[in-house]
Amino acid sequence: MLIVVLLGFILAFAAPLLHRVAGKYTYVPMALAALAAFVYFCSCLPAILEGALITQTQAWVPSLAINLDFYLDGLSLLFALLISGFGTLIMVYAGGYLKGDPLLGRFYLYLMLFMVAMLGVVTAGNIFSLFVFWELTSLSSYMLIGFKHQKEESRNAALQALLITGGGGLALMAGLLLLGNASGSYSFTELLNRGEMVRAHALYLPALVLICIGAFTKSAQFPFHFWLPNAMAAPTPVSAYLHSATMVKAGIYLLARLTPVMGGTDVWQYTLMLVGGSTTVLGAFLAVQHTDLKAILAYTTISALGMLVTMTGIGSAPALEAMVVFLLAHALYKGTLFMVAGNVDHATGTREINKLQGLGKKMLPTALAGALAALSMAGVLPFFGFIGKELLYEAALEESTTRTAMFAVTFFSGLIFVAVALVVGYRIFWRKTGRQTPLEHGNTPLLYLPPLMLSGLGLLLGLIPAMLATPILRRAAEAMLGEEQVFELSLWHGFNMVLFISLLTLLLGYLLYRFTDRLHALVPRLSRIYRFGPGTLFYKAVKALPDAAGVLTRSIQTGYLRNYITIIILTLLGFLAYALIPNSPSLELADRLPLIMNIRVYEFVLILLIMAALYMLHNSKSRLTSIAILGIIGYSVAVFFILFGAPDIAATQLLIETLTVVLFVLVLHKLPSFHNLTSIQTKIKYIMVSLLFGGTMTYVLLLVKQFPLDSRLKEYFGQASYLQGQGRNIVNVILVDFRAMDTLGEITVLAVAAIGILALFKLQLDKEEKP
Amino acid sequence: MNKLLLILPLLLPLYGAILCLFFWFRPRAQKIVSLLAQLGLVSASLYLLLHVNSAGIIKTQIGSWPAPFGITLVADLFSCLMVLSSSIIGLALIVYSLQGLDGARQRFGYYPLVLLLQLGIGGACLTGDLFNLFVWFELLLICCFVLISLGGTKAQLEGAIKYVTINIIASSILLMGIGVVYGTLGSLNMAELASLVRMPETDTSLVSMAGMFFLLAFGIKSAVFPLFFWLPASYHTPPIAISAFIGGLITKVGVYALVRTFTLIFAINLELSLPLIMLIAGFTMVIGVLGAAAQKDFRKILSFHIVSQIGYMVMGLAIYTPLALAGSIFFIIHNILVKTNLFLISGVVAQRHGSFGLKKLGGVYLLQPVLALLFVLSAFSLAGIPPFSGFWGKFMLAKAGFDAQDYTIVATSLAVSLFTIFSMTKIWNEVFWKKKPAEAGVENTTHEMEPESAAARTTRRLMYVPVIFLTLLILYIGLYAEQLISLSGRAAEQLLNHELYIHVVLSK
Secondary structure, three states, X not given: OHHHHHHHHHHHHHHHHHHHHHHHHHHHHHHHHHHHHHHHHHHHHHHHHOOOOEEEOOOOEHHHOEOOOEEEOHHHHHHHHHHHHHHHHHXXXXXXXXXXXXXXXXXXXXXXHHHHHHHHHHHEOEHHHHHHHHHHHHHHHHHHHOOOOOOHHHHXXXXXXXXXXXXXXXXXXXXHXXXXXXXXXXXXXXXOXXXXXXXXXXXXXXXXXXXXXXXXXHOOOOOOOOHHHHHHHOOHHHHHHXXXXXXXXHHHHHHHHHHHHHOOOXXXXXXXXXXXXXXXXXXXXXXXXXXXXXXXXXXXXXHHHHHHHHHHHHOOXXXXXXXXXXXHHHXXXXXXXXXXXXXXXXXXXXXXXXXXXXXXXXXXXXXXXXXXXHHHHHOOOOOHHHHHHHHHHHHHHHOOOOHHHHHHXXXXXXXXXXXXXXXXXHHHHHOOOOOOOOOXXXXXXXXXXXXXXXXXXXXXXXXOHHHHOHHHHHHHHHHHHOOOOOOOOOOOOOOOHHHHHHHHHHHXXXXXXXXXXXXXXXXXXXXXXHOOOXXXXXXHHHHHHHHHHHHXXXXXXXXXXXXXXXXXXXXXXXXXXXXXXXXXXXXXXXXXXXXXXXXXXXXXXXXXXXXXXXXXXXXXXXXXHHHHHHHHHHHHHHHHHHHOOOHHHHHHHHHHHHHHHHHHHHHHOOOOOOOOOOXXXXXXXXXXXXXXXXXXXXXXXXXXXXXXXXXXXXXXXXXXXXXXOOOOOHHHHHHHHHOHHHHHXXXXXXXXXXXXXXXXXXXXXXXXXXX | OHHHHHHHXXXXXXXXXXXXXXXXXXXXXXXXXXXXXXXXXXXXXXXXXHHHHHHOOEEEEHHHOOOOOOOEEEEOHHHHHHHHHHHHHHHHHHHHHHHHOOHHHHHOOHHHHHHHHXXXXXXXXXXXXXXXXXXXXXXXXXXXXXXXXXXXXXXXXXXXXXXXXXXXXXXXXXXXXXXXXXHHHOOOEHHHHHHHHOOOOOOHHXXXXXXXXXXXXXXXXXXXXXXXXXXXXHOOOOOHHHXXXXXXXXXXXXXXXXXXXXXXXXXXXXXXXXXXXXXXXXXXXXXXXXXXXXXXXXXXXXXXXXXXXXXXXXXXXXXXXXXXXXXXXXXXXXXXXHHHHHHHHHHHHHHHHOOOEOOOOOOHXXXXXXXXXXXXXXXXXXXXXXXXXXXXXXXXXXXXHHHOOOHHHHHHHHHHHHHHHXXXXXXXXXHHHOXXXXXXXXXXXXXXXXXXXXXXXXXXXXXXXXXHHHHHHHHXXXXXXXXXXXXXXXXXXXXXXXXXXXXXXXXX
C-alpha cells in the first residue's frame, strides 16, 4: 500500500509533464494508474473476505509515534475499491469533459493527488497518518474547486470549502491528540481494542466533540453543510468524484472506523442521530427548492450523508448494515447522476431544469444512464438502491427510543429522493412540453460510457447482491460492529411492512414531483429565513474580518513612535510590578537614610541643576535650547561620574555629550521648524510615565544595592591583569584582553555605523530615481 | 579542535566582511568573496552541528582566560541549529542578491553588512557570556539599521528610525537587566549564573525581577505582543533581499536568547514567569494573525505573520516541557526557512510584475506555474498543513500543550492557524489565481506582451535558484521530519539539563 501511495504521488506530480507529451490522451496513463490501484485492492479481496486483516508498518516519525502504517480490513477495502474503481472511471470521464483545456495537466495533478490521499485516508493504520492524508484531500479539493480560477465565484467557493474543512481538520487534530492521550496509542491495531478504556476516560467527551466537528465539516453536516453546494463551482468530474462519492464520505469513514472505539455511548448516539437527522431533513428540504441540476444533486448528497451519519449513530447491527449498503448504492447512483448532469451541461450549456427538456433522443446513452441511476435513487425494484432503502426503513423501525423520529426522517428524505430522481432521470430527458432544448454538440463515448457503466453496476448489484456485494459489505459492517455478523442481502423480502412503506414512498414521491414547479414558486418567500443561515453568516464574517482586524490593528499599530515607547515603558513597569509585588524582599531604608546626611554640597548643586534643566526642557520653545539643556544634564551626569571615582567613564560621557550637541547643531537647519503640538494633558501623561519609570528604577537599584556584591571577578582581574595580562591599568586589560571579544564586537559596531553613515550621505535613491 | 570549530562560524563572516571592505569599489570581487565566505560558513556550521551531535556540548575560552573570568563560547544542539539555519539563509540570500538587488545598494556595503549580520547571529547563539550576548545584539541592531536604511528612500528612513529607536530602548533595558544580574550575583558567565541562581542562599525574587528586564528586552527583539511595533513599521520598507533576511532571522535570535536565558538562568520561580510568557504567546499569535488579515500587501501580510508565529515559538517556552521546547526549536528552524522563502517569492513576483500590492497583482498561476507551485508548498508549510514542515511544529506544540493540560493555549494556536490559512489563501487568490487587473488598459497589455530579454531571463532564473533550494529544504524537513524532530528533541533535553551545561563550561 505504501508503494501504491508513493507511486501515486509521483505520478500526480508528473501529470503536467505527461500532459505536454500526451496532450488529450493524458487520461490514458491516469486511468490505467487508477485501474492498477483498483486491481491491487481487488487482489486483497480474497484474504479480507476470509476475515483476515492486512497491515503494513513503515516508520516515518517514530519520535512522535507517527508512522505510515496501513490497516486494511473490510471497511477500508470497501472504501478503497470504491475510490479506485470510481477513480478509474472519473479519470476517463475527465479526459472527455475537459478535452482541450490548457490546464488539463494540472487538473490531473490535483485529481490524482486527491485519489491517492483519499486512498491513504481509508487505509491508514495510524490516526495521524490518516490525518495527514485527510488534510491532503482538503487541499486537493481546494485546488479543484478553484480550478476555474479566474471566476471570483470559484475562488470564493474554494476558499469557503478550505476554511470549513480546514477548521474542521484542526478540531480533528486536537480530537485525535486527545484520543491518543486517552488510549495511549495512535495505531488502529491497538486503538480498536481499547474502546472501553477510551470511553471511560475523562478526555472522552472533548475528544468526541472535536472529532465529530472534524467529521461533520468534511461530510457537510448541518450546520457546516453550506460549503458543499458552493463547491459545485468545480468542474463536474470533481463534483461527481469528490463531492458526492468519496471525499465527503471521509467523515463517515472516520466515524465508522472509530465506532468500536468511541461508539455506543449515549452522547455518541444522540449527537450523531441529531446532527445526521437534521442534515438529512434539511438537505432534502433544500434540494426541492433549487432548479440548478448540480445544486439539486448537491443537496440530496447532503441529505444522504446525513442519513449515513444517522445510521452510524444508531449503531445497531441492522443500522450499520443499512449504512454500508446505502453508502455503496448512493455512490453508484449519485456519481452517475452527476456525470449525467455534467453531460447535459456540456452539451447544452445550461443546468437549469426549467430550460431543459426533450433531450432523451439526442443523448440516448446519457439518458439511459440517467434513468438507471434515477431508478436506483428512487429505490425501485430491482435496483441496488431499493435494497438500500429497504434496509434503512428496517433499521429506523428497529430503533427503540427514537423510532418515530428516525422513521420520519427516513421517509421524508425518501419522498424527496423519489421526486428528485424523477426530475433528473425523467423530466429533463423525456417530458414533452414546449420545445426541445438545442444541443451545442453531442456527447463523446468518453463522456457517456463511465456513467453507463456505473449505473449498470447499480442494476447488477441489485440483481445478484449475494455474489458481488454481500461478502465485502458483511466484512465492512463487521469492522464497525467488532463481531461476526450474519448478513444476507436479497431483493425480495416478501410482502411486509417495509415493502408497503417503500411503495408508499414511491407514490407520494411521484405526487411531490408533480408539484415541483409550484414548490419552486414558493421559494422566494423563504429567502428571508436564509439570511440567518450559517452560510450567510459565514460569508458575512469572512467579509467583515479584514475590516475588523484592520480597526484593531490600527488601534495598536498607531504609527506614532511616542505611543510605542510609552507602551513599552508601561509594559516594563507592569512586568516588574508583576514580579515584585507578590514576593519582593522588603526595602530596608531605615539604615540607609543616614547616608543622605553624607551628601556633599556640590552633589546637591548638581541635582538642583539637573532638576532645573528638566523643568526648562519641558518649557523650551526651540530645538536649540532643548539640545543645550540636554547637554547640561549630560555634563552634570559626567561630573557625578568624576565624583564617584570613575574618571575614564566621565571622560567618555563628556566626549559623547559634546559630540551629540555638535552633531545636532550641524543637522539642525535640515529639520523642519519646531512646533509644540502636545497639549498640557499629553505632557502630564508623559511626565507621569517618566516619573513612574524613574521611581521604579530607583527602587530596583536600591533593592539590588541592599545586597552586598561579592564577586570573584574583581579579585581575579586585579591579580591577573599585571601578572598574566602584563598591564597596570586593569580597565585596559579587561577591554583588550580578558574581554577582548566584547571589544571586537563593539569595534565592528562602529565600523558598521561608519558604513551606514557613508551610505546615508551618498546613497539617496529617492533623488536619483524618478519618483 | 573545539576552539577552531567554535570560532570558525565567527571568523569566516568577519574575515569575509573585512575582505569585502578592501574591495569597496569592486562589487564583483565582493560578490565572490562573500559567496565563498558564505559557503565556508555553511560547511563550518554543518560540521559544528555534526560534531556537537556526536560529542555533546562543547566550549572554548576566548584568549584562554578560564571561565568564569574570560568569555566563553559554547555550542549545544540548539545554538548549532540556529547557526546552521541562519548560514543557509545567508547563502540563499547572497545568491538571490546577485541579481535581485539593485547595483547601487550592492556598491554601498551590502555584502559586508550581510556577513557582519551573520557574525552577530553566530556570536549571539554561541556565546556563553551575558554581556557578550549584549554586544552581539548591538551588532545585530546596527547591521539591521544600516541595512534597512540602505538606499535612503523616505519610507526606508521612516521605518529605520522607528526600528532603531525602539531597539535601542530594548538594548538599554537589556543592559539594565544585565546590571541587575551582575549586581545581585556578581557574575556574567551564563553557566556560573545558572549554578548561582540555584544555590539555596540566593534571593530568587531579585533574580526573577532581573528576568523581567530580559523578558522585555528580548520580547522587543523577538517582536512579541505588546512590543512588536517596530517590526510591521520597518520590515516592508527595504528591498526584498534585505527584508527577507531580516524578516526571516532577526526575531528568531530574540526568541533564541529568550529561550536560552529562561531555561538556563531564570529557570527559577517559573510559576511566576511562565503564566506571563503564556499570556504573551497567546496574544502575540492572535494579534499578529489579525494584523495580517487586515493587510493588502504581499510583504505586509508576511511581516505581520512573523509576529504571529513568534507566538508559537514562545508558546513552547511557556509550556516548558521537553516536547514543547523541541516544538519551539523545530518551529524556529522551520519558520526561518519558510518565511525567508516566502519573502523571496514575493520578490520574484514583484520583479516580474512590479508590485507587492494584492490589488495590482494577478495571473501568476498561469504565467509562472513553477513559482505558483513553490509558493503553495511554502505557504501551506507556513499554515501548518500536513505533511509540510509547519505541521510538525504545530503538532509538537499542541501535543505538549495537551499533555501539560494547557488547553486554552492549544485552542488558541489551532484557531490562529486557521487564520493563517486564510491569509495565505488570500495571497494565493489575489496574486496567483485572480486575473491580472487590466490597469490603465492598453498600456498594461503591451507591457505584458513584451518578450523578456535574454538578460532578464537569466536574472529570473538565477533568482529561482535560492527559492528552489529553500523549497527543497522545506520539503525535506516536512516529508522526512524525523531527523530534525529528533534533533530538536535532543536539543530540548540539553536545554533542560542545565547541570550538563554548567559542567561543560566550568570544568577545566
